Amino acid sequence: MKTAIKDIEKYAVEFKRHFWSYLLLFLSLDLFNQYLMLPLFYFLNTYIFQAISVPFSSLQYVVTVVTHHPFLCLLLLIELFFLLWLLYIEFSFLLIGISDICNGSNLKIYFKRIWQIIKTPNITELLLILMYLLLLEPIVEVIFRTPLLSRVKMADFIFDYMTRTPILVVILIIFYILFIFLGIRLIFVLPKMILKREKFTDAIKESWQITKNGQWWDFVSNILVLLLFSIVLLFATYFICYSLQIIWDIFPRQFSFIMANVDLFLIQLASLLGLACFIWIDSLILLKPLSLKFKKYNGKSNQRKLLFTVAALFLLSSLVVIDNNSSYLNNSSLKRPLLISHRGVSDKNGVQNTLPVLRKTAKMKPDLVEMDIHETKDNKFVVLHDANLNKLIRINKKPGQLTLRELTKLTARENGHKAKITSFGHYLKIAESLKQKLLVEIKTTPTDSPDMLQLFNRRYGKTILKRHYQIHSMDYRVVTGLHKINPKLSVFYIQPYNFIYPRNVAAGYSMEFSTLNYDFIKQAHQQGKLVYVWTVDNPNVMKKMLYDHVDGLITNNLEEAKVAVRQYEHNLSYANYLLNYIMTMPV
Numbered sequence: 001m002k003t004a005i006k007d008i009e010k011y012a013v014e015f016k017r018h019f020w021s022y023l024l025l026f027l028s029l030d031l032f033n034q035y036l037m038l039p040l041f042y043f044l045n046t047y048i049f050q051a052i053s054v055p056f057s058s059l060q061y062v063v064t065v066v067t068h069h070p071f072l073c074l075l076l077l078i079e080l081f082f083l084l085w086l087l088y089i090e091f092s093f094l095l096i097g098i099s100d101i102c103n104g105s106n107l108k109i110y111f112k113r114i115w116q117i118i119k120t121p122n123i124t125e126l127l128l129i130l131m132y133l134l135l136l137e138p139i140v141e142v143i144f145r146t147p148l149l150s151r152v153k154m155a156d157f158i159f160d161y162m163t164r165t166p167i168l169v170v171i172l173i174i175f176y177i178l179f180i181f182l183g184i185r186l187i188f189v190l191p192k193m194i195l196k197r198e199k200f201t202d203a204i205k206e207s208w209q210i211t212k213n214g215q216w217w218d219f220v221s222n223i224l225v226l227l228l229f230s231i232v233l234l235f236a237t238y239f240i241c242y243s244l245q246i247i248w249d250i251f252p253r254q255f256s257f258i259m260a261n262v263d264l265f266l267i268q269l270a271s272l273l274g275l276a277c278f279i280w281i282d283s284l285i286l287l288k289p290l291s292l293k294f295k296k297y298n299g300k301s302n303q304r305k306l307l308f309t310v311a312a313l314f315l316l317s318s319l320v321v322i323d324n325n326s327s328y329l330n331n332s333s334l335k336r337p338l339l340i341s342h343r344g345v346s347d348k349n350g351v352q353n354t355l356p357v358l359r360k361t362a363k364m365k366p367d368l369v370e371m372d373i374h375e376t377k378d379n380k381f382v383v384l385h386d387a388n389l390n391k392l393i394r395i396n397k398k399p400g401q402l403t404l405r406e407l408t409k410l411t412a413r414e415n416g417h418k419a420k421i422t423s424f425g426h427y428l429k430i431a432e433s434l435k436q437k438l439l440v441e442i443k444t445t446p447t448d449s450p451d452m453l454q455l456f457n458r459r460y461g462k463t464i465l466k467r468h469y470q471i472h473s474m475d476y477r478v479v480t481g482l483h484k485i486n487p488k489l490s491v492f493y494i495q496p497y498n499f500i501y502p503r504n505v506a507a508g509y510s511m512e513f514s515t516l517n518y519d520f521i522k523q524a525h526q527q528g529k530l531v532y533v534w535t536v537d538n539p540n541v542m543k544k545m546l547y548d549h550v551d552g553l554i555t556n557n558l559e560e561a562k563v564a565v566r567q568y569e570h571n572l573s574y575a576n577y578l579l580n581y582i583m584t585m586p587v
Contacts, residue, residue: 195292342535364558457486
């Protein structure tokens with residue numbers, strides 16, 4: 001512990017000594033990602049996934065994409081490998097930059113070393129990055145947290161799927177332990193490949209040698225102590241800003257709004273400097289076992305030019321940040337978000353997508369009941385979510401393999417309840433009698449009829465418009481197809497992951513909650529599009545989404561959502577906006 005603290009103090013002194021040089025390095029990388037690479041990837045993904053127009057909800061659809069869109073699949077693979085290569089370049093940019101700053105090297109030498117890596121990409125190095133991202137994610141998140149990597153996040157619904165059964169949980173835990181072990185033992189592979197230009201196999205052998213017989217604990221303990229100090233110092237700063245804002249909120253609204261912007265900017269600045277300092281010290285901890293020789297710092301540098309460059313980059317970034325902060329804190333025109341019952345259920349009160357649970361849930365007066373439909377074998381529509389009947393009915397059949405009459409004879413069982421499967425037409429009649437508005441999700445499969453959307457619009461288009469119902473789908477062909485057939489229909493695009501720009505013909509978006517952020521919501525609102533979020537059952541997540549100005553909550557628990565909305569509406573202080581931001585910060 002004492003050794004770890006001494007090392008951290010020594011590296012902190014180095015950070016302070018080289019502060020402006022390193023800040024220029026870190027800001028350059030951050031701005032490069034924020035205003036060039038991330039927009040580029042979002043732009044490409046928006047085009048590619050709209051062109052593919054197939055929901056990625058099962059292996060079946062992946063096969064369809066590969067067979068019907070080989071060129072776009074190739075483009076996605078190229079994009080993936082370019083992203084991996086870019087991450088490797090960013091690791092190199094940081095490690096070589098820190099090494100050269102400590103060594104007193106000039107920019108010419110620095111860029112020469114970077115260029116050497118860029119012009120000679122190594123396939124094994126790219127594969128190593130892929131392994132770190134997909135398998136060693138817990139280690140990578142802490143050790144190699146570049147500005148671009150901090151945006152990489154696993155969607156919550158994927159984790160939920162992987163933990164549905166005790167067996168899957170045990171397997172997941174075993175694999176995570178194994179990957180953490182491998183991550184620690186191979187942690188020096190990247191630094192050796194980048195700084196010493198060692199071969200992949202040689203770097204693995206040496207990293208394994210350095211970390212044998214428990215020697216890995218030396219640097220791991222240093223990093224854990226550093227992480228603890230960083231968290232304590234950052235949250236102390238956050239607490240001060242939050243406490244001050246509680247005081248400012250007592251004053252007139254205009255003054256408290258200005259001070260909220262100041263406090264939020266200070267929180268972001270502390271986060272930026274804290275992350276920069278953490279990466280610096282963390283990197284020097286990793287460089288220590290490599291026995292790199294650094295020249296003694298002579299203190300000579302063009303401070304005036306350096307300060308001017310850093311100030312210019314900081315000002316550029318700050319102007320954008322301040323504009324976003326002002327928009328985030330502006331709650332003067334907020335509307336009450338819609339409460340939407342997911343599959344017609346609330347707190348497991350019945351079988352999803354059935355009439356008995358619709359009647360129960362309608363008494364709770366949700367703004368919308370979200371439900372799902374599939375096309376049947378005889379080109380009619382049945383109210384079902386799953387692409388296979390096995391889960392609810394214990395029959396290994398797909399909705400498209402049975403007629404509507406055959407389907408409506410079946411009984412579904414869930415949460416200790418049972419109910420008959422119903423047709424979409426009957427569901428609409430009951431919803432009308434209950435005066436309950438609907439959000440209809442149109443499910444698609446490769447076996448759907450070519451004119452499915454025309455049939456749907458012909459039978460139900462007028463009814464949906466008359467009753468002000470809404471539609472959403474994960475298949476972009478449904479969005480564009482219905483827009484072309486009947487532009488008056490309100491059709492939302494369902495997104496399981498936040499990797500596109502909200503720029504298309506959709507009336508709005510239904511986004512999975514764990515990757516949805518304020519930036520996406522703001523862009524959608526600027527184009528007059530609504531954003532619903534699914535599936536939010538945790539009160540804290542609900543409030544987070546409300547503070548991010550979401551337009552609707554799709555939930556399995558309406559009562560929890562009502563409480564969350566009431567608490568949100570009664571606590572619209574700027575201090576709470578700051579607290580929400582702090583609790584959901586990306587770094």
